[in-house]
Amino acid sequence: MAKTLYDKLWDSHLVQQRDDGSALIYIDRHLLHEVTSPQAFEGLRMAGRQPWRLDANLATPDHNVPTDYAERSGGVAAIQDPVSQIQVQTLDDNCKAFDIVEFEINDRRQGIVHVIGPELGATLPGMTVVCGDSHTATHGALGALAHGIGTSEVEHVLATQCLIQQKMKNMLVRVDGTLLPGVTAKDVVLAVIGHIGTAGGNGFAIEFGGEVIRGLSMEGRMTVCNMAIEAGARVGMVAVDQSTIDYVRGRPYAPTGEQWELAESAWRELHSDSDAHFDAVIELRGEDIFPQVTWGTSPEMVLPVDGTVPDPAAISDAGQRDAVERALKYMGLQGGMAITDIRPQKVFIGSCTNSRIEDLRAAAAVVKGYKVDAGINQALVVPGSGIVKEQAEAEGLDKIFIEAGLEWREPGCSMCLAMNADKLEPGEHCASTSNRNFEGRQGFGGRTHLVSPAMAAAAAIAGHFVDVREWEMKS
Amino acid sequence: MRAFTVETGLVAPMDRANVDTDMIIPKQFLKSIKRSGFGPNLFDEQRYLDEGQPGRDNSQRPLNPDFPLNAARYQGASVLLARDNFGCGSSREHAPWALDDYGFRCVIAPSYADIFYNNCFKNGLLPIVLDAAIVEQLFQQMYANEGYQLTIDLERQVVITSAGDEMAFEVDAFRKHCLLHGLDEIGLTLEQADAIRTYETGWRQQSPWLFDVIQ
Ligand code: SF4
Numbered sequence: 001m002a003k004t005l006y007d008k009l010w011d012s013h014l015v016q017q018r019d020d021g022s023a024l025i026y027i028d029r030h031l032l033h034e035v036t037s038p039q040a041f042e043g044l045r046m047a048g049r050q051p052w053r054l055d056a057n058l059a060t061p062d063h064n065v066p067t068d069y070a071e072r073s074g075g076v077a078a079i080q081d082p083v084s085q086i087q088v089q090t091l092d093d094n095c096k097a098f099d100i101v102e103f104e105i106n107d108r109r110q111g112i113v114h115v116i117g118p119e120l121g122a123t124l125p126g127m128t129v130v131c132g133d134s135h136t137a138t139h140g141a142l143g144a145l146a147h148g149i150g151t152s153e154v155e156h157v158l159a160t161q162c163l164i165q166q167k168m169k170n171m172l173v174r175v176d177g178t179l180l181p182g183v184t185a186k187d188v189v190l191a192v193i194g195h196i197g198t199a200g201g202n203g204f205a206i207e208f209g210g211e212v213i214r215g216l217s218m219e220g221r222m223t224v225c226n227m228a229i230e231a232g233a234r235v236g237m238v239a240v241d242q243s244t245i246d247y248v249r250g251r252p253y254a255p256t257g258e259q260w261e262l263a264e265s266a267w268r269e270l271h272s273d274s275d276a277h278f279d280a281v282i283e284l285r286g287e288d289i290f291p292q293v294t295w296g297t298s299p300e301m302v303l304p305v306d307g308t309v310p311d312p313a314a315i316s317d318a319g320q321r322d323a324v325e326r327a328l329k330y331m332g333l334q335g336g337m338a339i340t341d342i343r344p345q346k347v348f349i350g351s352c353t354n355s356r357i358e359d360l361r362a363a364a365a366v367v368k369g370y371k372v373d374a375g376i377n378q379a380l381v382v383p384g385s386g387i388v389k390e391q392a393e394a395e396g397l398d399k400i401f402i403e404a405g406l407e408w409r410e411p412g413c414s415m416c417l418a419m420n421a422d423k424l425e426p427g428e429h430c431a432s433t434s435n436r437n438f439e440g441r442q443g444f445g446g447r448t449h450l451v452s453p454a455m456a457a458a459a460a461i462a463g464h465f466v467d468v469r470e471w472e473m474k475s
Numbered sequence: 476m477r478a479f480t481v482e483t484g485l486v487a488p489m490d491r492a493n494v495d496t497d498m499i500i501p502k503q504f505l506k507s508i509k510r511s512g513f514g515p516n517l518f519d520e521q522r523y524l525d526e527g528q529p530g531r532d533n534s535q536r537p538l539n540p541d542f543p544l545n546a547a548r549y550q551g552a553s554v555l556l557a558r559d560n561f562g563c564g565s566s567r568e569h570a571p572w573a574l575d576d577y578g579f580r581c582v583i584a585p586s587y588a589d590i591f592y593n594n595c596f597k598n599g600l601l602p603i604v605l606d607a608a609i610v611e612q613l614f615q616q617m618y619a620n621e622g623y624q625l626t627i628d629l630e631r632q633v634v635i636t637s638a639g640d641e642m643a644f645e646v647d648a649f650r651k652h653c654l655l656h657g658l659d660e661i662g663l664t665l666e667q668a669d670a671i672r673t674y675e676t677g678w679r680q681q682s683p684w685l686f687d688v689i690q
Contacts (some may be wrong), residue, residue, distance in 0.1 A: 020648035083506040134566040148566035152597035255684035446528040456490035
């Protein structure tokens with residue numbers, strides 16, 4: 001029978017199918033970080049259990065780590081927020097106690113879990129990958145079955161190497177045609193979310209396909225899969241092709257020699273069969289996608305940069321009008337105003353969505369030779385990992401940012417969710433390359449606008465949102 | 476895990492769609508390394524007028540008078556009535572922990588985000604899906620009647636009003652079984668250890684590059 005990519009990954013990891021519809025699924029890679037793991041380790045201890053398979057686990061602190069060099073260089077002991085410090089320390093202690101490999105705070109391989117997994121070859125095509133974090137779908141860009149889990153499941157995976165799962169339905173999101181210059185993977189996925197809504201993918205595993213997706217770099221595909229959860233889907237993935245193989249080859253944990261040959265031939269099968277059945281198919285054209293900016297408090301509240309903020313008076317459905325009014329009030333925006341009239345006071349370039357080397361290159365190209373606008377209180381660039389940081393510095397990107405007036409930081413989640421010192425002040429607008437614009441996400445009362453790295457960079461220089469397609473690069 | 480069989484309780488509203496996990500429990504409270512104590516900070520940003528911090532005495536903070544859970548009539552509620560896509564956003568289990576710690580045993584909504592829905596069952600919290608039209612009716616009845624209660628009978632899979640009207644709901648058989656008996660899923664899975672080992676041996680032969688790499 002013809003199978004989708006998801007069907008193939010599911011079938012190859014099925015340990016036991018039960019009559020009640022649930023199944024036991026084997027997990028190849030488990031990534032851990034400091035926020036969702038302490039209670040899981042505690043649970044293991046209380047039950048007197050040991051991890052099932054140590055080498056399946058890899059840990060790193062990312063959510064709470066300071067990104068300011070002075071504070072960061074002192075390691076765990078120097079973390080000023082005592083609660084963050086305890087959490088990072090607890091991860092170190094648990095990994096030592098249970099013998100799990102961890103890249104500690106100042107290891108060069110430390111970084112956001114979803115950046116370091118693919119970068120190190122710790123996540124590979126054909127794997128099942130889980131992490132106590134909803135953006136785990138990122139790893140699906142490699143043709144893996146990857147999704148976020150809760151803390152009880154973190155404990156379950158540690159103890160049993162399995163998860164109890166219900167099979168999801170299959171959705172294909174196909175983006176054909178070509179992208180206009182200046183339009184990026186971030187704009188594609190924001191447009192998809194705008195199209196199907198934040199609940200559109202509930203209950204589905206989404207496969208992203210079509211010419212546009214195939215034409216994206218691996219990092220671009222990671223950006224797209226990263227935000228599957230913002231469309232309601234736990235799983236986002238892209239079929240393996242030559243780009244996947246080329247990306248994985250030579251990574252530190254990737255197979256070599258004869259193992260590589262075996263792996264590569266298995267990976268070449270990781271695509272949906274041509275006649276496979278999808279329960280839902282969504283189609284978009286690349287040419288129709290413009291640079292996107294969110295205006296509200298949900299990722300589906302998104303518009304092309306040349307758009308105007310919705311006017312509640314023009315909405316007939318009472319529920320919708322209510323939601324729009326509430327969002328506008330929180331965001332401090334007027335219905336009908338142009339997106340390009342929104343003026344951010346902060347800019348954040350980073351997060352597991354957009355903190356890889358290509359993202360930083362795109363942002364640097366825009367700011368090169370310019371200065372940050374006087375209306376911007378702070379513009380942060382936070383690389384996704386120590387390795388991304390090294391690479392960016394080797395290319396001189398750090399200098400371009402610093403000369404333009406942006407701050408160059410140490411790797412971590414940072415202002416994506418503001419669990420460390422990097423936050424918005426109440427009422428501040430932020431041009432952010434992260435993935436969530438929920439109320440308070442980047443700081444109490446903060447107002448997030450999700451955009452691509454190039455769009456965030458352009459907003460930092462112009463002081464308001466601009467169409468990056470019209471940007472004059474000084475290179 | 477605490478068992479869930481029959482629950483009769485006061486109903487309180489969270490009357491908006493797309494209530495996300497950041498709203499249920501803001502991220503500054505994720506820094507705890509414990510499972511309990513999140514109740515006072517449930518819906519923190521809506522509930523209080525100032526910014527909450529872990530370790531702060533919540534009884535001294537200014538309450539938002541417009542937030543329903545602060546109204547006298549909803550004190551002691553154990554059933555939360557909500558709208559579409561409840562629990563969207565992150566995978567943090569702190570969201571069901573906070574609802575549970577506050578005293579909720581059950582949420583009723585037209586739909587949930589997948590991860591949140593799943594996490595509820597692992598913490599003895601029952602997320603019930605009812606038709607949007609029925610949920611709307613329940614909202615109206617609740618607003619019209621102070622002290623409005625509902626009974627949830629998990630064994631029979633029905634929500635019962637005090638007038639005796641019954642509304643059936645669906646629940647996956649395995650999850651129902653675990654919840655009814657308060658079963659520990661890890662213990663159940665470990666009963667299948669032989670099946671896991673057999674699978675693992677076969678998978679290792681087929682995909683040796685996935686094993687012993689990270690050490
Ligand atoms: S960067 Fe943001 S979304 Fe990604 S893992 Fe960190 S906190 Fe979560």
